[in-house]
Amino acid sequence: MNIDLRNIVLENSDTIVKKWLEEVSKNRNNDYTSTISDELFQSTNREFVNVIFTSVDKQGVTSELDDFSERLINLGWPLSYITDGLQVFRRVTIDYMLGQSEKVDTDQFAKILDLVDNWVEPIINQLVNEYSGSWEHTVSLQRVALQELSAPLIPVMDNITVMPLIGTIDTERAKLIMENLLDGVIKHNAEVVLIDITGVPVVDTMVAHHIIQAAEAVRLIGSTCILVGIRPEIAQTIVNLGIDLSKFPTKSSLRKGFQSALELTNRKIVQTKQSEDNVEKLLDSLNKE
Structure with a gap:
């Protein structure tokens, strides 16, 4: 059952990606991404959703995910971009999978929720750890720099x-x-x-x-x-x-x-x-x- 559902998502990735891009773009004028160029915003969104589907396809954390998180950190994008994007992916994917059946019983609904959560949670954990490690390193460097400047002779x-x-x-x-x-x-x-x-x-x-x-x-x-x-x-x-x-x-x-x-x-x-x-x-x- 899980394999069949995963195949359904992968085979219909174009539809899910289109819906995901629409949802992510809705709140752009109300958050930090309003100052980012359209070209960079769209290319980053495309890369993000491709990384998500690669992780789903390979059933785990990938090197593409590590590279993507490193680029976002270097660009200064906040962690909320990651978490919001993944929550949108979770919602859009669940809605699409439920829409494929005319009648959904409780057991099937629970299986779909668990399956999508199992895809999303490892990605969130990996990205949060990457961000946390990066910010801790930055704060440590800043603390050392401030100590050097705090008592100059x-x-x-x-x-x-x-x-x-x-x-x-x-x-x-x-x-x-x-x-x-x-x-x-x-x-x-x-x-x-x-x-x-x-x-x-x-x-x-x-x-x-x-x-x-x-x-x-x-x-x-x-x-x-x-x-x-x-x-x-x-x-x-x-x-x-x-x-x-x-x-x-x-x-x-x-x-x-x-x-x-x-x-x-x-x-x-x-x-x-x-x-x-x-x-x-x-x-x-x-x-x-």
């Missing part, structure tokens, strides 16, 4: 480095900050490190504790840490929480912190006569215009 001048922090700081990220900070201080032979928290939205007790730990670790290896980017609301929060930041210098901006770093390394910014002349020439040229 930038040498801006001999013996002076800057660590700009952006976003929230949790325990895992604080550990990464500490490791990058200490490694960078040694690598760049930094005498002064500027930790810029301008981009940190909230400084609570835990965040302040991590920053203090980092500054103390820098001090223990013979360098000075300056905390910059203290906004008024951050200063108020620190005072209200009773957090003691008196052990290392703090500045409201990176510019003021950099000036302090220059002084700590026996340097300073000097306005030369040549730079003054250049400024005057620039102002004169603007006035002439």
